[in-house]
Amino acid sequence: MTLEAKQAVETADAVxxxxxxxxxxxxxxxxxxxxxxxxxxxEVERAKAAVTKALEGKRVAVxxxxxxxxxxxxxxVLEVADLEKAKTPIQVIPGVTAATAAAARLGAPLVTDxxxxxxxxxxxxxxxxxxxxxxxxxxxFVIVFYxxxxxxxxxxxxxxxxxxxxxxxxxxxxxxVRQVGRKGEETIVTTLKELLSCEVDMATTIIVGNSTTRxxxxxxxxxxGYDL
Amino acid sequence: MTLEAKQAVETADAVxxxxxxxxxxxxxxxxxxxxxxxxxxxEVERAKAAVTKALEGKRVAVxxxxxxxxxxxxxxVLEVADLEKAKTPIQVIPGVTAATAAAARLGAPLVTDxxxxxxxxxxxxxxxxxxxxxxxxxxxFVIVFYxxxxxxxxxxxxxxxxxxxxxxxxxxxxxxVRQVGRKGEETIVTTLKELLSCEVDMATTIIVGNSTTRxxxxxxxxxxGYDL
Numbered sequence: 001m002t003l004e005a006k007q008a009v010e011t012a013d014a015v016x017x018x019x020x021x022x023x024x025x026x027x028x029x030x031x032x033x034x035x036x037x038x039x040x041x042x043e044v045e046r047a048k049a050a051v052t053k054a055l056e057g058k059r060v061a062v063x064x065x066x067x068x069x070x071x072x073x074x075x076x077v078l079e080v081a082d083l084e085k086a087k088t089p090i091q092v093i094p095g096v097t098a099a100t101a102a103a104a105r106l107g108a109p110l111v112t113d114x115x116x117x118x119x120x121x122x123x124x125x126x127x128x129x130x131x132x133x134x135x136x137x138x139x140x141f142v143i144v145f146y147x148x149x150x151x152x153x154x155x156x157x158x159x160x161x162x163x164x165x166x167x168x169x170x171x172x173x174x175x176x177v178r179q180v181g182r183k184g185e186e187t188i189v190t191t192l193k194e195l196l197s198c199e200v201d202m203a204t205t206i207i208v209g210n211s212t213t214r215x216x217x218x219x220x221x222x223x224x225g226y227d228l
Numbered sequence: 229m230t231l232e233a234k235q236a237v238e239t240a241d242a243v244x245x246x247x248x249x250x251x252x253x254x255x256x257x258x259x260x261x262x263x264x265x266x267x268x269x270x271e272v273e274r275a276k277a278a279v280t281k282a283l284e285g286k287r288v289a290v291x292x293x294x295x296x297x298x299x300x301x302x303x304x305v306l307e308v309a310d311l312e313k314a315k316t317p318i319q320v321i322p323g324v325t326a327a328t329a330a331a332a333r334l335g336a337p338l339v340t341d342x343x344x345x346x347x348x349x350x351x352x353x354x355x356x357x358x359x360x361x362x363x364x365x366x367x368x369f370v371i372v373f374y375x376x377x378x379x380x381x382x383x384x385x386x387x388x389x390x391x392x393x394x395x396x397x398x399x400x401x402x403x404x405v406r407q408v409g410r411k412g413e414e415t416i417v418t419t420l421k422e423l424l425s426c427e428v429d430m431a432t433t434i435i436v437g438n439s440t441t442r443x444x445x446x447x448x449x450x451x452x453g454y455d456l
Contacts, residue, residue, distance in 0.1 A: 002230050002324060044454050067328045068336075075336035075449050076456075082444045083456055094332035096230060096322045100295045104322035108296075108303035112352065113360055115343040115369060123453030124340065132341055132367045139363035140356065141343060216310045221303050225351030226272050228304075228311055 001025075005093050009061050016050040017063030017073075024182070025063060034058070043073060047080040054081075054088040067097035071118055071146055098180055099144040102205035105187045106175035107219025109207045113141055119156040120147035126156070133160050137167035142213065142222055145206040161195050164208060168192055173209040173220045180205055189220050229253075233321050237289050244278040245291030245301075252410070253291060262286070271301065275308040282309075282316040295325035299346055299374055326408055327372040330433035333415045334403035335447025337435045341369055347384040348375035354384070361388055365395035370441065370450055373434040389423050392436060396420055401437040401448045408433055417448050 009015060009025050012033055019037040029035065036049050046062070054060045064072030074092045081090055103110040115136035121129060136143050143164075149157045164172075170193035178186040178201065188198060192208065200206065213222040237243060237253050240261055247265040257263065262281070266274050274290070282288045292300030302320045309318055331338040343364035349357060364371050371392075377385045392400075398421035406414040406429065416426060420436060428434065441450040 003234065006231065044456060067324070067332075069328055069331040069338050071339055071452070074332070075339035075452050076454055078336055078444050078447060078449050079451065079454075079456060092332040092336065094324045094328045096295070096324060097328055100297055100322045100325055103297040104295075104302070104320040108306055108320065110297050111299055111303035113343070113345045113357075115341070115364070117341045128368065129341075132369060135363040135367035135369075136343070139360045141360060141363075216306050219306060221306050223307065224299070224303050226304055226307075228272060228307060 002093070002095060005095055008091075008093055009063070011059060012061035013058040014050075014053045014060045015063060016046050016053070016060060018046075018065075021063045021065045024065070043076055044080070047073065047076040048084075050077055051081050051084055051086050051088070054090075055086055064095070065098075066101065067095040068092060069094060070097040070099070070116070096181070098146060098177075098205040099207070101180045102144070102175065102177035102207060105177050105180060105185070106189060106207060107216065107221045109142055109173075109175060109209055109213055109220045109222050110144070111224045112210070112212075112222050114144060115141040116144045116146065118146040119149065119160060120153070121156060129156065130159070130163065133163045134166075137164050140167075140210045142210045143208040145208070147202055148200050148204055148206050150202045157200060158196060161192070164192060168208070168211065172211075173213045173215050175207040175209075175220045176200065176204060177207075178204045189215060189218060230321070230323060233323055236319075236321055237291070239287060240289035241286040242278075242281045242288045243291060244274050244281070244288060246274070246293075249291045249293045252293070271304055272308070275301065275304045276312075278305055279309050279312055279314050279316070282318075283314055292323070293326075294329065295323040296320060297322060298325040298327070298344070324409075326374060326405075326433040327435070329408045330372070330403065330405035330435060333405050333408060333413070334417060334435060335444065335449045337370055337401075337403060337437055337441055337448045337450050338372070339452045340438070340440075340450050342372060343369040344372045344374065346374040347377065347388060348381070349384060357384070358387070358391070361391045362394075365392050368438045370438045371436045373436070375430055376428050376432055376434050378430045385428060386424060389420070392420060396436070396439065400439075401441045401443050403435040403437075403448045404428065404432060405435075406432045417443060417446060
């Protein structure tokens with residue numbers, strides 16, 4: 001967590017967020033501050049609650065995990081505020097997104113150009129995701145997957161695997177990090193060919209190396225191109 | 229800065245980094261700690277110095293701005309340590325990379341799939357950068373440019389502009405942030421067609437919206453797809 005984010009939570013009169021994330025910051029919430037926590041899928045409801053409370057004059061902190069601007073709540077809060085013509089000041093406080101947090105655990109896979117793709121087709125049509133998978137794989141981007149699969153949604157990762165193998169060698173290094181920065185964190189450096197046999201859930205970040213990524217010691221490093 | 233990064237600098241016996249970045253953390257360096265600061269382009273030398281000092285038993289902090297794993301020093305330190313068969317423990321501490329820091333200032337342009345591309349062809353061949361520009365633009369990724377131009381290197385941005393216009397409307401929102409998180413920070417929300425008339429240097433991050441990105445108030449937001 002950044003110093004800036006910590007301070008924002010500590011000074012908030014109201015804290016709004018997905019219940020799992022609110023729990024993670026519970027210890028730094030100001031005594032007496034109002035807490036509005038909700039379930040996954042109720043993002044619009046939370047954004048509306050946050051704007052309403054801010055319009056009542058409260059200093060509100062909306063919590064996302066990682067960076068609120070990467071598949072997080074920043075956009076929807078700005079959109080709801082605009083829709084409701086709320087003139088309350090809104091500040092987006094950046095954080096450490098799962099892509100770079102996972103990269104740090106794995107080594108240094110992202111020191112060159114990379115693409116970030118969510119494999120969840122709940123809010124993005126699958127044909128667009130597929131198009132992005134082809135484009136990123138073909139142009140040799142290192143690729144980071146968010147939301148790779150859930151209990152009821154395993155097809156996207158299987159399909160991504162199939163597409164990646166059209167452009168990358170089966171031996172391409174792949175890093176898998178579960179629960180990055182949280183209790184129970186697990187890190188695996190494996191290869192593309194083993195991807196589907198690894199345990200992957202919604203709290204997993206996957207990084208697929210490009211054609212130059214290699215395993216250094218037990219870590220995944222994409223050479224930046226320096227002459228050593 | 230994250231709490232973890234702050235603590236690492238505060239407890240280091242030696243701090244190694246590009247001189248501009250070392251200056252930014254000067255106030256939290258432990259009294260008596262050794263400081264090895266160097267110029268741009270001497271990254272290999274700094275990585276070697278860091279590994280040497282660590283092998284002497286010192287606790288060394290290598291500084292990057294933003295996130296050390298995104299075009300930063302993480303990779304080269306791991307590579308140098310491997311090359312020198314140094315068994316010293318190395319921890320990569322993630323930070324807030326310029327992409328998400330700039331996104332936060334601009335609004336929420338990155339709440340969907342995005343690609344990060346450095347326009348510097350010092351370490352990456354230009355034909356590969358060009359291939360990535362086409363791929364990212366065609367597949368409707370929001371695109372973040374690092375190192376967009378320097379005094380002596382203005383062609384890459386002009387070429388990127390030309391490629392982007394083959395796929396995106398001239399009215400596509402573009403955000404430009406200079407010196408993000410530092411003194412003299414400047415933020416501009418403009419359009420693709422105005423890109424080349426804006427002041428852009430090496431300390432600038434540029435975010436080009438995708439086909440759905442719009443201006444909300446004075447900010448740049450890419451809708452995530454929620455039904456409001």
